[in-house]
Amino acid sequence: MKLVKFTKKGIYCIPGKFYLDPWLPVDYAIISHGHADHARRGNKFYLCQTDSKAILKHRLGADIHVESLNYNEPRIINGVQVSFFPAGHVIGSAQIRLEYKGFVVVFTGDYKVKDDYITVPFEPIKCHEFITESTFGLPIYNWLSEAQLQQQMHDWVQKNQAHNRTSVFLGYSLGKAQRLMKLMEGVDKIFVHSAIHNLNTAIQGSGIPLPETELLNYDFKKEDVQNKIVILPPGLLGSKLIKKIPNAATAICSGWMQIRGNRRWQAVDAGFAVSDHADWNGLLSAVKATEAEKVYVTHGSQATFSKYLNEIGISSAEVKTEYGTEEEEAELITEKTVSP
């Protein structure tokens, strides 16, 4: 059965006549999550998970035509049963499950399998065909447990405070920023950039509680921020704002920071491998749990991961899409949301 096909505009459901995360404008777009490379402007109609609705409106405009479903709340579209399942990537992120005449396809969007204690955790779903991302699809990417990661980051903040330095974390506004807030909760006062603050307000508006933060006003008082914690979008690295922060020690938070060369590329004080994507073992366990007959591998290390799946006896093919890497997501977001 051919339920979906990969087209120039995006992943298309043939009987359902809708697209999943299309990268060119279409009539009916089902959106996995609010990142700019998955939720693009110009679609006539959007369907997303409930927690994503406010985010989409915040980012794409209040006037977009958008409806939402809760997790595991089916809707029939042209005979295809569509439902969302938690992807654990960012708040409101979903795997999109399609069922038609007993045949099931799952598209992951972006996902991570480990619990970050702020996003509804990933849920594996059995299916016939599985369309998975592969951003970190190499066996060198193995994340620390959330507790170990938190310990590392707390140690770093403590060391900074001992040297009278302000800890500045860089992470994109949707997802990474909220996760950093959770990781830093209770350590000290957390200041966030307005791009993050506005998004937080939208998220809280749909009834999701977030750790307490304070808006970093452009004319902030140095003594208020000194020795505290600041979270900024990555686009602000090297900006005037960051230079104004007293004795800033800066850390980039991204899965790419797993590699020494990446940590050293930009002149920062630390790099933490905090990722909202599945690591190597995460991807493998997710794929295996689906028991899928066919696995399509999209954005990331698609060629490598797909080749490996075939070698271990899981039929797989790579698919070229226009979704970005973790790094590019960050760039797309900051261009739009960072005001001078």
Place this chain on the structure above:
Amino acid sequence: MKHFSDLISAIEITNKTNAKIDALVDYLKIAPEKDKLWLITLFTGKRPPRPVKTTLMRQWCLEITGLPEWLFLESYSSVGDLGETIALMLPDPNHHIDKSLSDWMTELKALKPKSDAEKKIYVRHAWSGLQVQERLIFNKLIGGSFRIGVSKKTLVNALSKYSGIDANQLMHSIIGHWDIDTISFDDLVNGEHINYDNSKPYPFCLAYSLEKELAELGQPEEWQVEYKWDGIRGQIVKRNTEIFIWSRGEELVTSQFPELVALLENFKEDFVIDGEILALKDNAVLLFNDLQKRLNRKNVSKKMLEEVPVGFYVYDVLEWNGDDIRMQPLQYRRQLLEQLLTSNSAHDTLVISEIIEFTHWNELDAIRNKAREFNSEGLMLKQKNSPYHTGRKKGDWWKWKVDPLTIDAVMIYAQKGSGRRSSKYTDYTFAVKKDDGLVTVAKAYSGLTDKEITEISRFVNKNAIEKFGPVRTVKPELVFEIAFEGIAFSNRHKSGVALRFPRILRWRRDKLVEEIDTIEQVKLLITNPN
């Protein structure tokens, strides 16, 4: 190993030399005596020979992870470092080993003569007892460079800051002969095993680029004009039968140039001379690329000595039989230098820098333009009354380099760099037009900003056509202006030409691939550099 691991983490993240020095000083303050000595050993290239082959380490890693070799290689090409790739791929530790740096080094030294089976047990046990960063360090302790931007010079400056001892003396101390099992840290840094008085160099006198009209310099007869050479600026110190060769980077490089040492041993006088270490063959200066083959080798083979013989073009004399004569005028020092070289048989190895005769300033431009023909990079202009200054001073010495040659070429291959650059495509191959296709003319690594490199890396990721190991073939689209110092016909290159010191002058975003040079245009530069 916690402290050492923290040290490496602190050093690797920063590209500021002072921050690296501070981290080293912090470590020296808390490290046990033996660990300090091992630190010096590791960062001065004196480490013991590798006890375990990399092929074995790779094989064991594959055995443990059960992953296919192609996937290992794919990962390796993404990481750019073997020790790090292994450290990242191995499963989480199931116990924790805590040993000092010196304990690890002692064990690794003892591991060398053991059987592969014993080595395997040892290494696997260590891998399963260390976190990723510690594992990486362990792999680096076995062998391989840390690639964290700590030169001998940086280490010496840290030791100097920590101990208060003069940096040059420390350089001599750590480079001199010492045995980690018998020396104490204090004796080492205090130079108990060396006689620093014999090796002490002077700071080099350096020139600025000429920034005015020649006529403004005054009368031509007040100036000494010489060719400028592109080798390794060096200072040879000969005192009390001992000979030391210092590079401008204030490193002792004596052992790298045995032919110079052998020749100087026959000289009767004591002196300190300044000059250029060059690859010399049949009285001609070879390219720097040739000289490079001789650098940073632990042992210089006989074959290498024959293939790339090294000589020293002497510019100046700073000390004469124990007297510091740097404040004497250049004219006087030059006389002494001529005397030194005529009274000793120096063969073709120790050559006095030729003085260019001229009467009018306007003659020099033509001479400078011809300099490239014999691998000189331009002219040096020195006031005949000038002292030998300390460091860079404006006014008395000027360098006047030949203008580089340039071509427009298109990027066709890209490869990831190493160390700090290992995450990006930083090494490029460029081509010009030949008939209906393209032909490779140069490889270049330098000349772009980090921002441009990031942008180009993204282009490579999106436009890679084929993979050959770490090399990516890319769509010929990005045009660059390539500058180089010289060009010659070459049978070894497919294009038929060899460029000297190619580097990227700028990214020509304004140019299309149709507008790049042809190989015929490039060859014209050989006969007519202007």
